[in-house]
Amino acid sequence: MPQPIFPRPGDNNTCNLREAVTNPHITVGEYTYYHDFDDPRKFQEKNVLYHYPVLNNDRLIIGKFCSIAHGAKFLFNGGNHKAKSCVNYPFAIFRDLWDHELPINDSWDNKGDIVVGNDVWIGFEALIMAGVTIGDGARIGSRAIVTRDVAPYSVVAGSPAKQIKKRFADEDIALLEKIRWWDWPEERIKGNLALLMGDIAALRQAFGQ
Incomplete structure (x- = not known):
């Protein structure tokens, strides 16, 4: 059942994220909200970065009852230049300039989907990297950079994020x-x-x- 896009009367900075997302490669569970000091309805444009599902078929999956703070970002595979390549420069995306037939997605490593469980709290300006799964009930500290899976009901913080404790x-x-x-x-x-x-x-x- 659709929910109001703004669940709290008079608060246009907090939105029911499921009602704001239109990208079919982003799935959001019921009652998950996103808070932004500007416009939370721009989440899929401003917070889901380097997401090229037409090339990678990668997805962002967020569970129910999650709380996502301002500026939290989800960095997808297009932002990961190919680690095994001899060079960092992504020649494959400049097909016309270099006159080649390399597949475009040969420029980066495809680490897979980002999956966020249920009742997860993601703090201010945290960064979640491609391929990461965050378990139910976890808490992600402000400005944490999450490069590895997070166990259910654990607290992680830092850069790179490490487990501080179990809840x-x-x-x-x-x-x-x-x-x-x-x-x-x-x-x-x-x-x-x-x-x-x-x-x-x-x-x-x-x-x-």
């Missing part, structure tokens, strides 16, 4: 992954908001084995 104990992470609250019906979520916004001990008591 919860392993058994609690397993519980959260098991209940997958983001897949609940809306009414069930509404009925459990206090529990979801509370501490993990109460959730464990309510849903633990």
Whole structure:
């Protein structure tokens, strides 16, 4: 069911990202929002960079209930000049100038999709590189440069980003992954908001084995 593009009355800096994205190679789950000090509706033009799916068939996949802060960027394969080439210069993209038949995408390494799980928080001006998968419930620090996969419910920060800590104990992470609250019906979520916004001990008591 479509949501209003601006979920908070009077706030035109926060948008339901799913309603703002039109690129078929970008998939966004329900209730994920993006905040921008300018215009959040320009996300796919300003924040998804070097994305040439017609050449690479690469995708940006973002789950449900994610929170994405101003300036977070997703840097795709077109920004990765070919590492195994003898030169850095991308001759393949200048076909007319150099009169060759090389495929254009021979200029860069194709590391694959960027996949963001559910309930992920991505901080101010963080940079997510091509081929990275971010697990459910993870937190990405402001201006982090994420070059490797991020485990579910971990906190990463820095350049390159490294794990600072796990948000919860392993058994609690397993519980959260098991209940997958983001897949609940809306009414069930509404009925459990206090529990979801509370501490993990109460959730464990309510849903633990």
